[in-house]
Every structure is written in C-alpha cells, then in structure tokens.
Amino acid sequence: MPLYALDNSIWFPPVTEALEDGLLAMGGDLSKERIIAAYKKGIFPWYDGEIPLWWSPDPRFVLYPDELKVSKSMKALLRKEAFHFTINSAFENVIHQCRMVKRKDHDGSWINDDVERAYSSLNKEGIALSAESWNNDQLVGGLYGIKLGKIFFGESMFSLQSNASKFAFIKLVQHLQKEGVKLIDCQVYTEHLESLGARMISRQTFISTVEKNLV
Structure with a gap:
C-alpha cells in the first residue's frame, strides 16, 4: 500500500490503507484542527526527525476503565497516599519530562518542540490534560493525553521515582471513570500497561467505540 503525503488540507486517508505496522501518512502539521480530526478517526501522530508521521495500528492497545488491575503493592501505596496526585497542575513540565526520559530500544524521543507547543496549546484549551505524582514539591511522575468526549487518548508517561507514573495512571483512570470515560487509548503494547x-x-x-463516545 502507498504511504500518503499530507498537504495543508485537514484530510486523512482511510485507516484501512495503513501499512502493516500502522503507518498511514506523513507530513502536514500539528494544528488543533488536524490533531482533533486525527484522534476522531483513530489516528495519532509520532515524529521521525522533523516530519510528522500518522499512525493507526491494528490491533489497538487499550484499557477499559472497569478492567483496571491494581496490584496489592499498589493498593497499599494508594491507601497511604505515597504520592500527592494532581491533574493539570504542571502540564508543560510533564510533557517535557516525557520527552527527556530514556526508554529501552529508543534513541531520543518522538516528542520535539513542535509536539510540546501543540499539546501545551491544547491543554490551555481544555483538550489535553496531564496527571501528576508529587513527592513533597517535586514532580516525580506523570502522563498526558487528549480527552474527547468519553475517550481518553494517552500519549506518554514518565517516572523519576519507582511507581510514580503507575500511581498517577491509576488515579487518573479512577478519576476518568467517575467522569464517564469508556475507553483509554494506550496506542501500542507495553508490558507496563498490560x-x-x-x-x-x-x-x-x-x-x-470512539465514534460512539465522542460526545
């Protein structure tokens, strides 16, 4: 199948045209309109150098909030409030820490200046949100993503202290479930989220599921 090149118009090819690894298109920009249009169609951006790449893998890795698994050790940390949990208290710090964290099998990060600017702008508009774990006044873990309707599209997470990102994720899932969120997009497989x-x-x-829960 061909790899589509996007222009200035807000348009995406059918996701069934994606390559085997989920890569669908390249190019375009990270405007608010394009990002929202992408998520609504089950597409998300990753960068390769200076070029946005747009993906829609099949199968998709997700979490249904009512299927959240909390281990005994994490339940103990939650009970004693091992970290202070917040939402949208440090979005720009969270996305920057996600950019800086070193990951196995990855050289550098797909998060660049354009991504930081675009998602920070979406946060100011109430579309992107972050969740944070704090140890006293120090940010030690967190994650960010996009919330549209009753779907949360997770983007990235980081941890500077053991269990800090897991703590923030669990607390966020519990919060989103109370808000009626039906599905959390995890994009691609990780053992951590499994x-x-x-x-x-x-x-x-x-x-x-996305289409049914956008409102």
Missing part, C-alpha cells in the same frame, strides 16, 4: 489491565482490540472495534 500489567494494569490494558489489552488488544481490533482497530475496527476501537474506532467504532
């Missing part, structure tokens, strides 16, 4: 209950579903099921 341990918390995330699993694979078909892209068709994912997009159908």
Whole structure:
C-alpha cells in the first residue's frame, strides 16, 4: 500500500490503507484542527526527525476503565497516599519530562518542540490534560493525553521515582471513570500497561467505540 503525503488540507486517508505496522501518512502539521480530526478517526501522530508521521495500528492497545488491575503493592501505596496526585497542575513540565526520559530500544524521543507547543496549546484549551505524582514539591511522575468526549487518548508517561507514573495512571483512570470515560487509548503494547489491565482490540472495534463516545 502507498504511504500518503499530507498537504495543508485537514484530510486523512482511510485507516484501512495503513501499512502493516500502522503507518498511514506523513507530513502536514500539528494544528488543533488536524490533531482533533486525527484522534476522531483513530489516528495519532509520532515524529521521525522533523516530519510528522500518522499512525493507526491494528490491533489497538487499550484499557477499559472497569478492567483496571491494581496490584496489592499498589493498593497499599494508594491507601497511604505515597504520592500527592494532581491533574493539570504542571502540564508543560510533564510533557517535557516525557520527552527527556530514556526508554529501552529508543534513541531520543518522538516528542520535539513542535509536539510540546501543540499539546501545551491544547491543554490551555481544555483538550489535553496531564496527571501528576508529587513527592513533597517535586514532580516525580506523570502522563498526558487528549480527552474527547468519553475517550481518553494517552500519549506518554514518565517516572523519576519507582511507581510514580503507575500511581498517577491509576488515579487518573479512577478519576476518568467517575467522569464517564469508556475507553483509554494506550496506542501500542507495553508490558507496563498490560500489567494494569490494558489489552488488544481490533482497530475496527476501537474506532467504532470512539465514534460512539465522542460526545
């Protein structure tokens, strides 16, 4: 299948045209309109150098909030409030820490200046949100993503202290569930999120769920 090149128009090819690894298109920009249009269609951006790449993998890695798994050790940390949890208290710091964290099998980060600017702008508009774990006044873990309707599209997370990102994730999932969120997009497989209950579903099921819960 071809790899589509995007221009200035807010348009994406059908996700069924994606390559086997989920890569669908390249180019375009990170305008608010394009980012929202992408998520609504089950597409998300990753960068490769200076060029935005747009992905829609099949299957899709997701978490249904009512399937969240909390280990005994994490339940103990939650009970004693091992960290102070906040939402949207330090979005720009969170996304920057996600950019700086070193990850296995990855040289550098897909998060660049354009990504930081775009998602920080979306945060100011109430579209992107962050969750934070604090040890006293120090930010030690967190994550960020996009919330549209009853779907949360997770983007990245970081941890500077053991269990800090897991603590923030669990607390955020519990908060989102109370708000009626039906599905959390984890994009691609990680062992870390699988341990918390995330699993694979078909892209068709994912997009159908998104479409039903955008309002």
